[in-house]
Amino acid sequence: MKQVSTISDIRSGVAELRAAGKTIAFVPTMGALHEGHLSLMRLAKQKADEVVVSIYVNPTQFGPNEDFDSYPRQMEKDLKACEEEGVSVVFTPNDKIMYGSGERYFGISIDELNEDMDGGSRPSFFEGIALVVNKLFNIIEPDVAVFGQKDIQQFQILSRMVEEFNHDIELVAAPIARANDGLALSSRNAYLSDKERKIAPGLYRALQYVEKQIRDGVDEPKLLLKHQQDELEAKGFKNDYLNVFSMDNMQPVQKLEPGTTYILAGAAYLGKTRLIDNIILDL
Template sequence: MIIANTIDDVRKKVREWKTSGFTVGLVPTMGALHEGHASLISAAVGGCDRVVASVFVNPTQFSAGEDLDSYPRDFERDCRILEKKGCDMVFHPSVEEMYPEGFGTYINLETEMTKQLCGKSRPGHFRGVCTVVSKLFNIVGPDRAYFGEKDAQQLAVIRRMVKDMNFNIQIVGCPTVRESDGLAKSSRNMYLNYEEREAATVLYRSIEAAKALIRDGSCMLSSKVVALMTDIISSEPAARVDYIQAVDGMTLLPKESLEKGDLVAMAVYIGKTRLIDNFTIGG
């Protein structure tokens, strides 16, 4: 596996691949890789001739007071996982390589889409995501790019950005990978101590209860679904709801009556750790 630290090195190698007629897949990550990321690499390896992963903790998508400094970093371990999964090149730039002096251009989805859900509690987050993802798109020039459905709002925002900005790139969403007790895999799970790790299962328990409520067909009112989930989360002393919201899966606008394709998403603090999870109706 090639390790590239500069934009020029990535471009040179991708140009070679394209000249040989290979398709290229991109998996953007912030490192601290887990089985969720590994599944994205596997999907990319299955769908493209060559696969590039980026490992870059992107400062512009962290708000002040968030965990930019403490965000877990272990590049050597990341490389072992990527290589094992069949990744061909990892792009691991410095902050200076991505944001040189005088940098000032940002790309932002300015509609309600980025003001719902995580957008409410993380102002500027999706501006940072859109900016770094656009840069990675322009650096790598992939045919396809792979994102996890766990970050449902991110996936919807990127799909909209790609459409709006006419990126000639297919966006592939991949299912959330879970621990055996249902907790969604996340780099932030490693912040949890033993008791918090136990408490964190409450997110998935609330999702399972909501799915059951919807499945028996008795209730498609989003207020009742959200109320049930809120009750379950609140029963766990270590948990504090940031938001639980039911929205249209494409526009992310709030829905009163739920239908297939709608998204129920939540962010919950377990101690000081903010975890997100979601499910799609009929998904």
């Protein structure tokens, strides 16, 4: 496995693989790798001959009061995990490599798709993600890129970006990796105290309960969702959102129609930790 930190070196590494007739699957990460990330790499290996991973904590997707400085970083451990998963090349740039040292004059704006869910709670979050992923796609030019379903709004936005920016890349959404008690795996779970960790699966259980009621015939789930938010608050969560969203435009839906796919999604805080989760509803 190669570790490279410059754009010229990652392009050279990918070119060597291409010259050998290999296809490339790419997994972008911010490091602090856990089993969820590793499952993305395993899926990537099924989709292409060689896997390229990036490890970069992207500053443009963090708000001014968010956890950029404290975000977990464990490069040595991450590189070992990548090697054990058979990754061919790991790209570990710094901010200067990715964004230069001078003023930036261009960015990416997003309409409609980021108005609700995480985009509604974290202004400019998805613009920062789209910017860095667009740059990484231009640098690496993979055949396939693999992302996790846990960040479903991110996946939908990037899918539209790939279409509108004419990237010749197949995007693949990997199933959510979960702990034995159902908690969606996340690097930020490291922030949870022991007490909070025991409570944390409650968000997924609330989603499961709502899912069951919808599949049993509830087609206007507003009151049901409010009840589950109240239940979460009683358990110690601070709710951000809990709703059913359109798969097409990521906006809330009041009445559900058969034969349609929706996203049942929630976000809530436990202490300083923000948890997100979702279930895809194919009705």
